[in-house]
Amino acid sequence: MAEQESNVYTEIETGTAEDQVWVGLTDFEKLPERSLWLHGVNKTMALGEVSTAYFKNPITGGMIEFTHEVIVYEVGCAFGWSGDAMLGRQDRRIFKQKSCPMGARCSNKKTG
Secondary structure, eight states: OOOOOOOOEEEEEEOOHHHHHHHTTTTTTGGHHOOSSSEEEHHHHHHHOOEEEEETTTHHHHTEEEEEEEEEETTTEEEEEEEEEEGEEEEEEEEEEEEOOOOOEEEEEOOO
């Protein structure tokens, strides 16, 4: 059977200052307020560190834990991880912040 891959790309433009966007993007304690599925990580991210991400199980409503390695971490710019997900799939996400004339732009690219 051929391996399947899917990609999701999300981008949000905001008139918010870059430093405020970065603070909001990396405030993992408030993830449940901003995300339907991703509800937290167990420690501060740092390049090469292994952390656990907590996702809401869409069937049971409980939490699912996935271990990820931080593959990108540049303060004020980007962070991302890679690791196993459900059903033999990989979860690779990279969150980036870019400057734009009206403020900051955030993007989220998910491969898996």
